[in-house]
Amino acid sequence: MRGLALVLTLLVSAPSAAQETAFSVFNRTGQAAIGLHVGGGPDLLRGRTLPAGAGVRASAPGCRADLRLVLASGEVLDWTGVNICATREVFFTAAVPGRPRATASAPAPADGQAGVAAVQRALEALGYDPGPADGVLGPRTREAIAAFQRDRGLPTTGVPDRATVAALRDGIAAGPSxxxxxxxxxxxxxxxxxxxxxxxxxxxxxxxxxxxxxxPSPRPARPAPAQPDQNQxxxxxxxxxxxxxxxxxxxxxxxxxxxxxxxxxxxxxxxxxxxxxxxxxxxxxxxxxxxxxxxxxxxxxxxxxxxxxxxxxxxxxxxxxxxxxxxxxxxxxxxxxxxxxxxxxxxxxxxxxxxxxxxxxxxxxxxxxxxxxxxxxxxxxxxxxxxxxxxxxxxxxxxxxxxxxxxxxxxxxxxxxxxxxxxxxxxxxxxxxxxxxxxxxx
Missing domain, CATH: 2.40.10.120 (Thrombin, subunit H)
Incomplete structure (x- = not known):
């Protein structure tokens, strides 16, 4: 499915990779779900339905999980590599009634380590390369923010200000780049x-x-730089x-x-x-x-x-x-x-x-x-x-x-x-x- 992302909340410290990480999946799509799979495993619903608005507990080894939610309409929502150590609640939502999609949000502005990590996850979902979602506003993350700002016609500061975070939220809702x-x-x-x-x-x-x-939806056109920036x-x-x-x-x-x-x-x-x-x-x-x-x-x-x-x-x-x-x-x-x-x-x-x-x-x-x-x-x-x-x-x-x-x-x-x-x-x-x-x- 195109245009998929997640609402990521409740940032917590990461357990060791050997542990089973417990988290919750919530169905906010507006229709019942008939299947839920974690990492290609068996259906956690086991023939039952997950009504709209309901949630279910799940677990996975380590800090990364691939999730698949199957809706009663036959639509399948996929999200790969969810950082469940930083995301103990995963929300699949519907932006338009009858057209389920998952969305992600980031704080505005991105203050503190938690806010920067949310911005990093949003950038990665949109196809940029901010590096790991470690909450550190380092050079690689700043470059990714600057590239996103250039593509959206925003001031190229490399800083996740309110306008940038709002554009990230809009971009996530529209689909990854x-x-x-x-x-x-x-x-x-x-x-x-x-x-x-x-x-x-x-x-x-x-x-x-x-x-x-x-x-995805086309990006706004922007002129090419006079000289390619190898660090972009x-x-x-x-x-x-x-x-x-x-x-x-x-x-x-x-x-x-x-x-x-x-x-x-x-x-x-x-x-x-x-x-x-x-x-x-x-x-x-x-x-x-x-x-x-x-x-x-x-x-x-x-x-x-x-x-x-x-x-x-x-x-x-x-x-x-x-x-x-x-x-x-x-x-x-x-x-x-x-x-x-x-x-x-x-x-x-x-x-x-x-x-x-x-x-x-x-x-x-x-x-x-x-x-x-x-x-x-x-x-x-x-x-x-x-x-x-x-x-x-x-x-x-x-x-x-x-x-x-x-x-x-x-x-x-x-x-x-x-x-x-x-x-x-x-x-x-x-x-x-x-x-x-x-x-x-x-």
Whole structure:
């Protein structure tokens, strides 16, 4: 769900991560809730309803929790990474009757450590990067406040005054600024592909904002500075997927990290790590990222070529913030061994992919990597031109092409024969600890 945030109150000291942290969730959406999940766990309501205005007790290990409230209308409200050590009461509210959303507020002005921490949480929810919500008005937080003030046409002071806090509250109610970037589908109108010697080939998608109705309200326009400020606070501009191919190495698409001032990986453990680009191939749309050596296990590549009809599984983070914060699994088959216009570096698959899947692994039923998700066909655009609606036409980079790229960049991935044939759920369990959400900050 877009436009989601939380009312955060009752700041308290944080217990140790080993403790269970108790907190309360209140339903202020104007309609009954039929499900409540903490951290992907079982439904706390257990078949009961949570009436509008009522609350329920919950607990989670440590200080961070992912919450999901399911309403009787079928709408799902998600919020990830709630600091329940600083927020013992979580309120899901409705800004417009019948259109539930959660909102967050900050004190005005932001006095003291508690007020600054609330401002930091609001900035993070809007896609800025104030650092941890520690209540300290340090340089990083001041930069984020200044960036927000510039975007809203306020005096650029870096201080959370009353006008800034009011604008933060309005921004939270309107929805976060970060959008989950997705290259336009193949066939969609967009920038011309450019020459092959420096750009992705025809058939490779590129990151652009999501269509109207999915992304946030546009920001007020502001003139670009005469000289880029390298210390300016950064906003999350888009997201994609990557997967671990060796200790400290992640493979993804070039377009996922192209133009990013900062790249962050969110691991299966929810740990966030900074990543650096170690190798690029814009023409084949591949990038190699470097990070800590303990990010997770490396996936194995399949020994032997792909075949038409091979069953495949995708695993990644499509439509992050709309479908939820967790990974999504889809299944399908290899339809063709070459891509559009007989591109030998790609292949066509029938497994559904969406915004945010770019750079994720395509696995066979043995759990081995057989390709890298990169694009999808714009079915409606093709139908307008041909009168026929294409179905299940999605694009993956060939596994052998990815292997060649990795070897050129000094990485020799693990190889494994594809003898086993696991259920899709088990393939997902193999992929899960090795698949990474990639965040691009600009």
């Amino acid at each position: 970060a959008v989950d970037g997705k290259p336009p589908p193949i066939g969609e109108a967009g920038p011309s592909p450019g020459p092959r010697n420096g750009k992705p080939p025809p058939g490779v998608d590129r990151p652009v904002p999501l269509p109207a109705g999915i992304g 606070a950064q906003r999350r501009a888009s997201t994609g997927t990557g997967f671990i191919v060796a200790p400290g190495r992640i493979l993804t698409n070039h377009h996922v990290v192209d133009g990013c001032r900062r790249t962050v990986g969110v691991l299966a453990s929810r740990r966030r790590v900074d990543l650096a680009v170690g190798g690029r191939d814009a023409r084949r749309d591949l990038a190699l990222l470097s990070g800590p050596a303990d990010m997770g296990p490396a996936l194995a590549f399949r020994e032997g070529p792909a075949r038409r009809g091979d069953e495949v599984v995708t695993y990644g983070f499509p439509l992050t913030g709309i479908l939820g914060s967790g990974p999504t699994l889809t299944t399908g088959e290899i339809s063709a061994l070459t891509g559009l216009r007989d591109d030998p570096n790609t292949m066509i698959i029938s497994a559904p992919v969406q915004a945010g899947n770019s750079g994720g692994p395509l696995l066979d039923r043995a759990g081995n990597v057989i390709g890298v998700i990169v694009a999808k066909l714009a079915a409606l655009r093709i139908a307008e031109r041909t009168g026929d609606l294409p179905q299940n036409v999605n694009i993956a980079i060939q596994g052998r092409t990815a292997l060649e790229f990795l070897r050129r960049n000094g990485v020799e991935p693990r190889r494994s024969p594809s003898i086993a044939h696991y259920p899709a759920a088990e393939v997902g369990e193999i992929a899960h600890p090795s698949t990474v959400l990639i965040e691009c900050f600009k």
